[in-house]
Amino acid sequence: MLVINNLKATISGKNILKGISLKVKPGExxxxxxxxxxxxxxxxxxxAGREFVEVTEGTVTYLGKDLLSxxxxxxxxxxxxxxxxxxxEIPGVSMVNFMKTAVNEHRKHKGLDPLSASDFLKLMRxxxxxxxxxxxxxxxxxxxxxxxxxxKKNEIFQMAMLEPRLxxxxxxxxxxxxxxxRIVANGVNKIKRPDNSFIVITHYQRLxxxxxxxxxxxxxxxxxxxxxxxxxxxxxxEKGYDWIKKEVENSIxx
Amino acid sequence: MNGKSETTEKYLKLYHDNIDKxxxxxxxxxxxxxxxxxxxxxxxxxxxxxxxxxxxxxLSLFFDHDYASYFIPDAADFEKAEExxxxxxxxxxxGIVLLNGFYPTINEKLRQLPSGVxxxxxxxxxxxxxxxxxxxxxxxxxTDTDGLVHLNTAMASDGIFVYVPEGVILSxxxxxxxxxxxxxDSFSQHRNLIIVEKRAEFSxxxxxxxxxxxxxxxxxxxxxxxxxxxxxxxxxxxxxxNAACKITHxxxxxxxxxxxxxxxxxxxxxxxxxxxxxxxxxxxxxxxxFGLFLADKWQHVDNFxxxxxxxxxxxxxxxxxxxxxxxxxxxxxxxxxxxxxxQGTLAYQKNNNILLTDDAKMDTKPQLEIYADDxxxxxxxxxxxxxxxxxxxxxxxxxNKREARLMLMFGFAHEVIQNIKIEPLRDRMDNLVMQRLxxxxxxxxxxxxxxx
Ligand SMILES: Nc1ncnc2c1ncn2[C@@H]1O[C@H](COP(=O)(O)OP(=O)(O)OP(=O)(O)O)[C@@H](O)[C@H]1O
Ligand SMILES: [Mg+2]
Numbered sequence: 001m002l003v004i005n006n007l008k009a010t011i012s013g014k015n016i017l018k019g020i021s022l023k024v025k026p027g028e029x030x031x032x033x034x035x036x037x038x039x040x041x042x043x044x045x046x047x048a049g050r051e052f053v054e055v056t057e058g059t060v061t062y063l064g065k066d067l068l069s070x071x072x073x074x075x076x077x078x079x080x081x082x083x084x085x086x087x088x089e090i091p092g093v094s095m096v097n098f099m100k101t102a103v104n105e106h107r108k109h110k111g112l113d114p115l116s117a118s119d120f121l122k123l124m125r126x127x128x129x130x131x132x133x134x135x136x137x138x139x140x141x142x143x144x145x146x147x148x149x150x151x152k153k154n155e156i157f158q159m160a161m162l163e164p165r166l167x168x169x170x171x172x173x174x175x176x177x178x179x180x181x182r183i184v185a186n187g188v189n190k191i192k193r194p195d196n197s198f199i200v201i202t203h204y205q206r207l208x209x210x211x212x213x214x215x216x217x218x219x220x221x222x223x224x225x226x227x228x229x230x231x232x233x234x235x236x237x238e239k240g241y242d243w244i245k246k247e248v249e250n251s252i253x254x
Numbered sequence: 255m256n257g258k259s260e261t262t263e264k265y266l267k268l269y270h271d272n273i274d275k276x277x278x279x280x281x282x283x284x285x286x287x288x289x290x291x292x293x294x295x296x297x298x299x300x301x302x303x304x305x306x307x308x309x310x311x312x313l314s315l316f317f318d319h320d321y322a323s324y325f326i327p328d329a330a331d332f333e334k335a336e337e338x339x340x341x342x343x344x345x346x347x348x349g350i351v352l353l354n355g356f357y358p359t360i361n362e363k364l365r366q367l368p369s370g371v372x373x374x375x376x377x378x379x380x381x382x383x384x385x386x387x388x389x390x391x392x393x394x395x396x397t398d399t400d401g402l403v404h405l406n407t408a409m410a411s412d413g414i415f416v417y418v419p420e421g422v423i424l425s426x427x428x429x430x431x432x433x434x435x436x437x438x439d440s441f442s443q444h445r446n447l448i449i450v451e452k453r454a455e456f457s458x459x460x461x462x463x464x465x466x467x468x469x470x471x472x473x474x475x476x477x478x479x480x481x482x483x484x485x486x487x488x489x490x491x492x493x494x495x496n497a498a499c500k501i502t503h504x505x506x507x508x509x510x511x512x513x514x515x516x517x518x519x520x521x522x523x524x525x526x527x528x529x530x531x532x533x534x535x536x537x538x539x540x541x542x543x544f545g546l547f548l549a550d551k552w553q554h555v556d557n558f559x560x561x562x563x564x565x566x567x568x569x570x571x572x573x574x575x576x577x578x579x580x581x582x583x584x585x586x587x588x589x590x591x592x593x594x595x596x597q598g599t600l601a602y603q604k605n606n607n608i609l610l611t612d613d614a615k616m617d618t619k620p621q622l623e624i625y626a627d628d629x630x631x632x633x634x635x636x637x638x639x640x641x642x643x644x645x646x647x648x649x650x651x652x653x654n655k656r657e658a659r660l661m662l663m664f665g666f667a668h669e670v671i672q673n674i675k676i677e678p679l680r681d682r683m684d685n686l687v688m689q690r691l692x693x694x695x696x697x698x699x700x701x702x703x704x705x706x
Contacts, residue, residue, distance in 0.1 A: 048646075048650050049649075049650070050646060051646075071649070071654075071655070072646060072649040072650050073649045073650075073652050073653060073654045073655065073658075075650075076649070076650055076651055076652035077652045081650075082650050084647065084650075087647070088641075088643050088644050088646075088647040089644075090641075090644045090647065090648070090662065090665055091665060091666075091669055092664065092665025092666055092667070092668040092669045092672075093648075093661050093662065093664070093665035093668075097661070098648070098651070098653075098661070101653050101657065101661065102648075102651040102652050102653055105652040105653055105654065105657075106652050109652070141665070142647075158651060162651065162652070
């Protein structure tokens, strides 16, 4: 589904991603962990098409296509979804109007007619229930005045509305209380199908109790320095990152 | 007359040549103000960029021009206006049409609505209700600096009159459709007076339109009295063509515990200047001043707001926004004046602008003059581009860049529109603004009025 090959990227001339390779197959869940500032969000931004990150080397192939040549909206319509670490507040733009436009753009891309107003509202209701989001939130402006946790739930709600093939969730679990965490995880599990995939960026092993990853990667200083099964998350929880940093330094010295 | 600009001289002459004719048709009380106002005008003259309050607005383009008509009323003009017919369409309002500053009906110049509300021609009202007029006319339009207000007092002979008696709640708004239509370049001045007595509730919508493609200049003054515990809203929808210049001066006088709002929605127009004066003249009064403009090409939109906190425990709030495309320009000048006695004042001001091109330009200036100690005041102004993070957020959900930009601009504008309390008007404004942003709107006359 997604093949990243030796990806290097800079922000304002500073090297942030220093050669990342990663393969995600349909139906897989990959977790990416790693210390603050290691480049996790930057990787997500490159995949979603953020312009201020400049790709200097490497390729990204998504469903056989060159992802890097596509605009952010094309990527979205081809099934990529980014759950933002810091969702943006957009005063004056209602959630309803936002989602209606987005859903209909997706439908147009698939050659489908726009949803009627009543069908759309039905879809909204269904998905709201599915991710247990407060009904009132959907009547407000996009993320405006939402609490940290509400914003994160809203990302999952949007994901449920758009049914992506590859969802990249950037710390969607941060700032959630225990119940919200369970809801978010359930949301992911309900959407999960054999043909769609997830990249879950997180700092906490507890999310991975609910969303069980097939693979766990550790990103450190712009590189994936360790890849293993879900037990790696437990090990990190216990021991922190120091031992990995040491391993990396030793391998450079060696 | 010493050292007057040529332009000012022209208007002095206009007054001298026509004052007899103007006075003949007008109620005596309106006439009693003319000479003094003319004196003040001849001192102050037509504002130039040297006047602080007009620093970024060049009026000379319109005031230097020689108009073929100055709408000095003649009996024949009233008859001509009488031939004009206009229905205000689908909004549920009490409608009034003002044509080139006149009330275009001879037979029914004043109409009584249920519960004793009167709407109609100011000139007719000044003859019929001298005691009401004498209490309010000329009492609120105070300015030491703006000669145009005095020019209006000296020469205007008609306009809209509304009287809402004590305790009356008019659930339907009054909608004034202010039309300019002439076959020659024209200058018109009209004068409105709105009286909302104690505990009354009333809202008025004023729609400005130009119907023929000539050069037009309008200089209008509106005086509004909002009595104790009364509620009042005025919403202006300005949609004129690029060769039209509209200057409005709105003076809102508020008594104790009254709540009033003004909302200037400028969709289109060549040069627009709206001066809004809020006088908080009694404890516990609350005023809101809103404005939104969308400008492109060479358009220029200037909003000037003066909030005068004259009594304790009043609240004022200003929210003005502008979207500027092409090489359009805009100005916001918001003054908050808190007098020494006005303790417990709350005063807020916000002015946000989006420049869509490098050539568009916005000047924004808060002016705070606070002479009381116990005052909470905040103000903020921004001039910038569309928020790149928000744009990306929308795009990342599959919305193309053009549409995402439109949504952001619309959202930006909607923050002002959402303050309109009349729901059908709010929805209509949303639509008109969306059309305007899409570049589909040349004028909204066709959807507001049906003329024939
Ligand atoms: N817009 C930007 N301008 C300059 N530097 C940036 C920008 N965005 C990110 N960086 C830098 O890139 C590096 C990687 O940041 P990134 O946000 O990808 O880290 P992260 O792994 O997601 O961290 P966290 O766990 O704290 O979210 C950091 O050093 C950060 O300061
Ligand atoms: Mg991050």
